[in-house]
Amino acid sequence: MKRRKLKEKIYDLLNHKQNRNEEEEVINELGISGISKEEVDSLHNIKNNLDKVFPGEPTKRMDRRFYAMLEDEKRKLLLGEPDFGTTANTPRFTLNPWISIAAGITLFILGWFTSAWFSGTSNGDVQLANLSGEVKDLKETLVLTMMKQTSAVERIKAVNMVSEFEQANSRVIESLLRILNTDSNENVRLLSLEALIRYADNPEVREGLIASILNQTSPMIQIRLAEVMVALNEKRAATEFQKILEDANLNYSVRSKMNSAVVTLL
Amino acid sequence: MSHVIAGEIEEMGLLYEKYKRPLYAYFFKITSGDNQTSEDLVHTVFYRAIRYKTSFSGGSFANWLFKIAHNVSIDHKKKLRRINNYQAEMMQGNSIQYDDYDPEKKEQLEILEFALGKLSFDEKELVILGKIESLRYRDIAEITGISEGNVKIRMFRAIRKLKDIFMEIEKKKI
Amino acid sequence: MSMFKKIITAVLLSSGIIIQTFCQSEQLIVNLSDQSSNRLLAFENPKGSIKITGYDGSVIVVTASLRFPETEKIAGNGLRKIEQNSLDIEAEVNGNNVTLTCRTTGKTVDFDIKIPGNFSLKLKSLDNGKVDVINVSGEIEIENGNGNISLENVSGSAILSSIYGNINAVFREVKHDSPMIFTSFEGDITITLPETINARLKIKSEKGEILTDFNIKPIKRQPVVTNVDQSKVYSLENWVVGSINEGGPEYVIKSYNGNVTLKKK
Numbered sequence: 001m002k003r004r005k006l007k008e009k010i011y012d013l014l015n016h017k018q019n020r021n022e023e024e025e026v027i028n029e030l031g032i033s034g035i036s037k038e039e040v041d042s043l044h045n046i047k048n049n050l051d052k053v054f055p056g057e058p059t060k061r062m063d064r065r066f067y068a069m070l071e072d073e074k075r076k077l078l079l080g081e082p083d084f085g086t087t088a089n090t091p092r093f094t095l096n097p098w099i100s101i102a103a104g105i106t107l108f109i110l111g112w113f114t115s116a117w118f119s120g121t122s123n124g125d126v127q128l129a130n131l132s133g134e135v136k137d138l139k140e141t142l143v144l145t146m147m148k149q150t151s152a153v154e155r156i157k158a159v160n161m162v163s164e165f166e167q168a169n170s171r172v173i174e175s176l177l178r179i180l181n182t183d184s185n186e187n188v189r190l191l192s193l194e195a196l197i198r199y200a201d202n203p204e205v206r207e208g209l210i211a212s213i214l215n216q217t218s219p220m221i222q223i224r225l226a227e228v229m230v231a232l233n234e235k236r237a238a239t240e241f242q243k244i245l246e247d248a249n250l251n252y253s254v255r256s257k258m259n260s261a262v263v264t265l266l
Numbered sequence: 267m268s269h270v271i272a273g274e275i276e277e278m279g280l281l282y283e284k285y286k287r288p289l290y291a292y293f294f295k296i297t298s299g300d301n302q303t304s305e306d307l308v309h310t311v312f313y314r315a316i317r318y319k320t321s322f323s324g325g326s327f328a329n330w331l332f333k334i335a336h337n338v339s340i341d342h343k344k345k346l347r348r349i350n351n352y353q354a355e356m357m358q359g360n361s362i363q364y365d366d367y368d369p370e371k372k373e374q375l376e377i378l379e380f381a382l383g384k385l386s387f388d389e390k391e392l393v394i395l396g397k398i399e400s401l402r403y404r405d406i407a408e409i410t411g412i413s414e415g416n417v418k419i420r421m422f423r424a425i426r427k428l429k430d431i432f433m434e435i436e437k438k439k440i
Numbered sequence: 441m442s443m444f445k446k447i448i449t450a451v452l453l454s455s456g457i458i459i460q461t462f463c464q465s466e467q468l469i470v471n472l473s474d475q476s477s478n479r480l481l482a483f484e485n486p487k488g489s490i491k492i493t494g495y496d497g498s499v500i501v502v503t504a505s506l507r508f509p510e511t512e513k514i515a516g517n518g519l520r521k522i523e524q525n526s527l528d529i530e531a532e533v534n535g536n537n538v539t540l541t542c543r544t545t546g547k548t549v550d551f552d553i554k555i556p557g558n559f560s561l562k563l564k565s566l567d568n569g570k571v572d573v574i575n576v577s578g579e580i581e582i583e584n585g586n587g588n589i590s591l592e593n594v595s596g597s598a599i600l601s602s603i604y605g606n607i608n609a610v611f612r613e614v615k616h617d618s619p620m621i622f623t624s625f626e627g628d629i630t631i632t633l634p635e636t637i638n639a640r641l642k643i644k645s646e647k648g649e650i651l652t653d654f655n656i657k658p659i660k661r662q663p664v665v666t667n668v669d670q671s672k673v674y675s676l677e678n679w680v681v682g683s684i685n686e687g688g689p690e691y692v693i694k695s696y697n698g699n700v701t702l703k704k705k
Contacts, residue, residue, distance in 0.1 A: 039429075042429050042433075043425055043426065043429055046378070046425055046428050046429050046432060047396075047397075047425060049374065049375060049378050050378070050382075050393065050394075050397050051397060052364075052367075052375055053295070053375055053378050053379050053382060054294050054295045054298065054299050054363075054379065054382075055363055056290065056291065056294040056299065056301060056304065056363075057290075058286060058287070058290040058301075058304070058305055058308065059301070059305065061305065062286070062290070062305040062308060062309065063286075065305075065309050066282055066286075066309060066312055067279075069309070069312070069313060069316070070275060070278065070279055070282075070316075072617075073275055073316055074275055077275065150480075151560075151579060152562075152579070152581045152599050153579055153597055153599065153618050153619065156599070156619050156621065157619060160619060160690060185581060185583065185599060185601075186583055186601045186623070187599050187600075187601045187621040187623055187692075188599075190601075190621075190623060190694075191621065191692070218601075218603070218625075219603060219625045219696070220601075220623055220625050220694070220696060223696065251603075251625070253625075253696060253697065
């Protein structure tokens with residue numbers, strides 16, 4: 001019993017969890033039970049030096065990585081993205097400042113509205129309604145900003161996010177059509193076509209799609225447009241397709257698809 | 267409502283500022299002075315902290331973060347099976363950081379570095395955690411999943427082992 | 441080695457433009473001011489192939505060669521004609537971005553480029569060549585009209601499209617929140633991914649087959665509703681939509697006439 005208690009005191013001694021007097025007491029007791037003061041001193045010495053071993057300072061890079069990750073999380077939160085699992089420690093690309101600003105503004109607004117809400121003002125409900133409108137606008141601004149990024153991955157993310165909007169207003173449709181007609185990456189153009197098809201009941205979208213037919217050179221996109229126009233029974237597209245069919249170099253699969261589209265529509 | 271979670275994310279920033287140094291120091295000693303890996307591992311801790319913030323059920327933030335760090339260390343150790351050989355190589359070239367001390371002290375610290383590398387992972391971790399001011403025995407018990415009594419015993423034995431190794435090398439030098 | 445002398449004019453301008461004019465084959469070394477992450481190499485080869493190999497260095501080494509070397513021309517009076525300015529290559533370094541341009545008209549030039557491993561790529565080959573990328577980590581964007589695209593031991597994300605070529609991509613790792621798109625009109629697409637990835641897949645092959653050894657959990661497809669005059673048209677786009685492991689960013693893989701194969705690493 002006493003032995004165990006003594007051992008405990010040794011441990012505590014080593015960890016400075018006692019005051020000066022207790023220390024003296026323990027050292028005396030140790031002398032009696034056969035553990036020399038020298039040994040205790042040398043143990044102390046080791047423990048003290050452990051502070052100095054492997055000194056090191058993190059670099060600013062560690063801070064940058066962390067804050068980039070934090071911004072990412074804020075952005076995901078803002079856009080209601082579900083948490084996806086992680087695969088590996090691949091390098092993260094820093095967020096465009098515009099995206100950080102948009103996310104920051106939203107969080108600021110969220111904070112402002114909710115503090116008023118908590119303070120019990122009577123028009124709390126009105127403020128909440130305004131809040132969701134503000135958030136929608138900011139989501140839209142964020143998406144439009146992302147559509148202008150040089151990274152194709154960002155543009156793809158933006159187009160994918162649009163698919164989650166229940167309705168697309170003029171600004172968004174205009175941007176999608178612009179991407180369909182002018183984006184440097186064929187895959188991004190294809191993706192925006194798929195996104196636009198969802199809003200095909202919108203006359204603005206239909207006009208835009210028909211107008212883009214002559215701009216497209218990718219067989220994948222050409223065929224998809226042919227399919228869509230047939231599904232929509234858009235006779236106006238037939239003339240555009242006929243112009244394309246005049247090109248002798250047209251891919252054979254596209255040719256056969258477009259021929260049958262023209263026949264069906266007229 | 268999303269503002270609650272938004273608040274938690276901001277809070278994570280504060281936690282980062284408060285605990286980034288102790289966590290870095292922990293990893294730096296565990297990895298025997300590897301800056302790059304230590305930064306990576308600190309990042310991993312906060313990445314998991316954000317991902318699994320629901321795992322925090324009250325109590326001390328320090329314990330929660332160090333528990334994650336403990337798990338991250340173990341995962342890291344599993345990845346690098348040959349770490350002991352690597353460490354031995356690392357030992358040789360690390361004296362630059364002790365240039366501010368007098369030659370005798372410098373040598374002592376280098377020997378201690380070497381001795382630390384000779385401990386098992388579990389022993390080393392207990393010694394390192396023991397040096398963190400704010401952690402009591404019961405905190406270390408929570409972090410490592412060992413009983414408080416065992417923490418005390420094993421920590422004492424680890425330090426004594428360090429001392430023995432240290433003495434042995436000192437003797438050889440004379 | 442050709443008997444023609446190489447005419448090299450190296451002009452280093454303050455904005456970092458390096459111009460070299462030369463004949464059959466030439467090497468251009470591009471120094472990078474910025475060693476940070478987030479670097480991008482953009483290159484469009486009007487005619488010829490592109491091969492990019494990642495290595496553990498700090499400069500970009502560009503080796504360009506004429507695929508069909510010029511034969512010596514005899515002028516007649518005992519003199520040989522020296523071909524001037526047959527290859528015209530320029531590299532512009534602008535902070536994080538490097539843009540390589542080849543202005544050689546009409547001739548097929550093949551490029552073999554060694555680049556530091558952490559680099560994003562934006563590559564296009566317009567005619568007559570394949571695009572190969574090995575050991576690179578970053579965002580990889582490639583468009584190849586006529587030729588094949590091949591990625592080997594890459595990590596990050598890829599957006600690849602080819603019209604007549606096959607696509608073959610082997611990933612060591614993927615960036616965890618990045619979408620990817622692989623499309624080929626005529627060619628086969630074969631993608632190899634690490635077994636443990638989390639992703640959502642959208643795969644379609646109009647005339648070919650889809651093969652995989654992954655366990656893909658199907659996701660219920662939502663019909664696309666379009667209003668046609670007074671009636672609604674419900675169409676189920678015939679994509680295979682499913683998730684691997686916990687689901688995640690969307691990978692779109694589409695071929696018109698070719699097969700799609702998805703393999704575990």
